[in-house]
Amino acid sequence: MTESKPFPPLKNDLLLRAARGEKTERAPVWVMRQAGRYLPEFRAERVEHDFFKICRTPELATKVTLQPIDRYDGLLDASIIFSDILVIPQAMGMTVEMVPGKGPHFPEPLVLPADMAKLTKSVDVHKELQYVFDAITMTRHALNGRVPLIGFVGAPWTLMAYMIEGGGSKTLSKAKEWVFKYPKESHELLGRITDVCVDFLVGQVQAGAQMLQVFESWGGELSPHDFELFSLPYLAQIVTRVKAKLGKDKAVPMTVFAKGSWYALDKLSVIGYEVVSLDWTHTPESAKAITKGHVTLQGNMDPNVLLGGDEAIVATVERMIRGFGSTERYIANLGHGILPSVPVDAMGLFLKTVHRVGLEVAAE
Numbered sequence: 001m002t003e004s005k006p007f008p009p010l011k012n013d014l015l016l017r018a019a020r021g022e023k024t025e026r027a028p029v030w031v032m033r034q035a036g037r038y039l040p041e042f043r044a045e046r047v048e049h050d051f052f053k054i055c056r057t058p059e060l061a062t063k064v065t066l067q068p069i070d071r072y073d074g075l076l077d078a079s080i081i082f083s084d085i086l087v088i089p090q091a092m093g094m095t096v097e098m099v100p101g102k103g104p105h106f107p108e109p110l111v112l113p114a115d116m117a118k119l120t121k122s123v124d125v126h127k128e129l130q131y132v133f134d135a136i137t138m139t140r141h142a143l144n145g146r147v148p149l150i151g152f153v154g155a156p157w158t159l160m161a162y163m164i165e166g167g168g169s170k171t172l173s174k175a176k177e178w179v180f181k182y183p184k185e186s187h188e189l190l191g192r193i194t195d196v197c198v199d200f201l202v203g204q205v206q207a208g209a210q211m212l213q214v215f216e217s218w219g220g221e222l223s224p225h226d227f228e229l230f231s232l233p234y235l236a237q238i239v240t241r242v243k244a245k246l247g248k249d250k251a252v253p254m255t256v257f258a259k260g261s262w263y264a265l266d267k268l269s270v271i272g273y274e275v276v277s278l279d280w281t282h283t284p285e286s287a288k289a290i291t292k293g294h295v296t297l298q299g300n301m302d303p304n305v306l307l308g309g310d311e312a313i314v315a316t317v318e319r320m321i322r323g324f325g326s327t328e329r330y331i332a333n334l335g336h337g338i339l340p341s342v343p344v345d346a347m348g349l350f351l352k353t354v355h356r357v358g359l360e361v362a363a364e
């Protein structure tokens with residue numbers, strides 16, 4: 001067990017209150033992929049260290065997790081542990097490399113269902129992923145209660161797709177060939193990934209994560225019909241099983257982000273997650289109408305607006321906060337991860353504008 005010394009008391013609980021559906025003085029804000037390549041201080045670490053070395057070294061993961069919290073001091077209402085969704089395929093026995101300038105690469109992807117035999121049968125997350133738990137515990141102490149710490153996993157369909165494609169892909173043809181040609185084996189693989197996701201999320205909470213997010217980054221590649229078969233049941237299993245394993249006293253709020261799956265918003269809002277994270281294809285009005293107050297909404301500015309200059313950023317944030325509101329069931333964020341080319345000042349302006357407009361809306 002990694003939790004020994006008590007953690008410092010939390011000084012800013014806006015995020016957790018918004019997630020639980022309690023009123024907030026203003027909308028909390030954080031940004032997906034907030035620790036990373038757009039920050040010169042992160043790029044400096046990457047000159048020295050391989051990507052997965054940073055993930056596997058708790059001191060380095062802690063340092064990088066805190067970089068945006070320090071740079072945008074007082075402007076971010078959450079931290080997210082520095083790691084990657086692809087640590088699960090690694091824990092299942094696959095080799096994953098991070099190629100600079102290109103992204104993840106699996107030298108030996110799954111080609112045929114028979115290749116599943118190469119995967120570790122029952123993964124002990126405390127053996128394979130203890131380094132993430134240690135990074136979480138260390139980060140909780142280093143944060144000193146400034147903001148809550150979010151843990152995360154990639155969702156089963158997105159991870160399966162990476163494991164079969166062997167990296168990024170425009171079409172996901174190979175992964176889709178699996179679901180259509182080998183549905184039974186695909187469900188078996190999805191089930192095995194789900195088991196690891198559940199244990200890994202439970203361990204992250206035991207190590208100190210105060211909220212959890214599940215990234216179904218490739219959800220929108222599936223048709224509504226196929227999403228209901230190959231994504232939704234596993235997203236539902238994860239939240240149900242994680243909450244059951246932790247029990248009422250230890251459970252933390254959970255967020256689901258199914259990028260591109262606008263068609264499933266109604267269903268995503270009733271499977272047990274407290275928060276549904278939205279990409280930019282929703283208007284606040286339609287998202288609120290569809291989810292009927294069942295969940296807190298998170299999002300959803302197009303990350304590319306951060307490349308569009310100050311006027312565009314301010315106008316988009318104004319529209320977003322006025323649309324979603326500031327004090328009830330809303331967490332401001334981007335609609336997907338921040339891009340490596342975003343100027344650091346653009347991110348600063350985004351955060352400051354969310355604070356300013358959020359307080360204005362709260363006072364109206």
Ligand code: CP3
Pocket residue numbers: 031032033034035036037046051080081082083084085086098099100101102103104152168215217336337
């Ligand atoms: O700041 C944070 O949000 C915490 C760390 C974090 C990373 N990856 C670090 C990272 C998180 C939450 C992720 C999640 C992740 N990783 C997702 C889901 C979110 C999304 O964007 O849809 C996905 C699909 C991945 C897989 C992945 N990792 C890709 C496709 C890439 C290459 C492209 C890119 O975005 O940089 C990575 C690499 C990666 N993960 C980097 C970072 C900081 C850059 C790696 C480098 O420095 O070379």
